[in-house]
Amino acid sequence: MELTADTGTRMVCDVVPQCEQPGSGPVAFGQAMALDSAFSLRGAGDLITETVHLTPLTHLAVTLAERSSDGLSPRALADAYQTVEGWFGLAAGSMRLAPPDLTRLDDLGSVTADALQVAIANAAFLALVNDNAQWNTISEVLIDLVNQTRETGQISLMGDGTNVSLADLIATAAVQASALQATVHSSTISQKLVVVEYSNVQHFKTIADVYDETDTIVADTDGTANDTADDTSGDTTTDTSLDNTQDSIADTTGSDTTTGDDSTTDTVADSGTGTDASEPPANEITPEEILVSNTALLSWTAPLTRENGESLAMGEIAGFEVVYGTSADSLDQSLAIGDASVDQLLVDELSTGTWYFAIRTLDTNGNRSRLSEVVHKQI
Incomplete structure (x- = not known):
């Protein structure tokens, strides 16, 4: 044509x-x-x-x-x-x-x-x-x-x-x-x-x-x-x-849940598989106006089942929560994603050092999975 x-x-x-x-x-x-x-x-x-x-x-x-x-x-x-x-x-x-x-x-x-x-x-x-x-x-x-x-x-x-x-x-x-x-x-x-x-x-x-x-x-x-x-x-x-990170990143599939109250335990999906981003481009190569040198690009796969083995439809997923920080034991910053179809997130304005990231799944009933395993990136 x-x-x-x-x-x-x-x-x-x-x-x-x-x-x-x-x-x-x-x-x-x-x-x-x-x-x-x-x-x-x-x-x-x-x-x-x-x-x-x-x-x-x-x-x-x-x-x-x-x-x-x-x-x-x-x-x-x-x-x-x-x-x-x-x-x-x-x-x-x-x-x-x-x-x-x-x-x-x-x-x-x-x-x-x-x-x-x-x-x-x-x-x-x-x-x-x-x-x-x-x-x-x-x-x-x-x-x-x-x-x-x-x-x-x-x-x-x-x-x-x-x-x-x-x-x-x-x-x-x-x-x-x-x-x-x-x-x-x-x-x-x-x-x-x-x-x-x-x-x-x-x-x-x-x-x-x-x-x-x-x-x-x-x-x-x-x-x-x-x-x-x-x-x-x-x-x-x-x-x-992927290649720059897989050697040091484990499969980030969660297995437990958190609950909305003390008396009821509602299982949510596992938190998916997370993958850390690639190395940022060097200053001498990338035009300054498009340089993304202090970022981490995270990606994951939405879960298909809850942690108790029950199936989980996309319509039951409310979104995800990404938590991160400069210590694997203290992920004190978070970003909420209110769309189940999103499977990538660019975290920017990261200072020099090693940053650690994890993700959890949120369902439409307010239940949350436990955090995935932690992945990291050196900035």
Whole structure:
């Protein structure tokens, strides 16, 4: 499928605070803007069994798939989508999610961090026009990236001063994730935007590390290229956030409960499995405005059973409580999360030293599980 622009085509500006328009005034965030005649977006898939979204990312994926000897076959498209997800540090399969409208996030009933990250990655193509005088329109950015992909099956990691680089887009996405936090009232969505910002910062760091080690640029279109893309994605979304901590972090599944009163013991779910965050990015790599150097990103899995073995539905979970402090024996600070669907929390403004964290589950009857085992992070 291909969408092309004519004189009546409009796109909503989803870049904070505005979209720059050469030869005319800027267009404010959330307002419609005209597109030039060179603009086009492509996507591909089985229109009988799936909804095909047309975005800058799918546009690149189709270009990549066309380089395959199989053409636009299901296998070539699947590989291309996976490769592009690896380029941008996205979760597997996330490019097939419906991108949420970034200009109306508070109107959404719920949205995942993965879907937000995809939408912000797509918005970065347009945001890059604001940040670099070399690019006047989103069409120019897309054409440059398509040409790189078509010619080599690759995107330059750090750029050569002429072409758009992957680092340009990732850094711009991180800045946009940060800026979007000021546009929403929902604390849940704001928290997920923080997670997306942090993920992009970490991905930027990984790209810079790879660039320091080798001149190789990301991905290719055949079977061996997916290994490169997967490694790049894995380093940011899994390896850097887990490998640094698993050696010193035990499974944090609780087993006991606390009660609402002295006479009744109502069991609540175990407190889930917690995981400490990755090392923060170094100052010399991450742009100062998106640096998250004194934070810990915690993640957990909502429990499926109560501590007495009874099943626990998501609708019975009221939320979670994260407690933390500078001593494992004195977790004197706490953060309440009143949404059972939240599974990550970024704790910021941590001073230098070792910080310890634990979590408990709260149910809709006011019962609380005992605390999970304690995890820690050195700041």
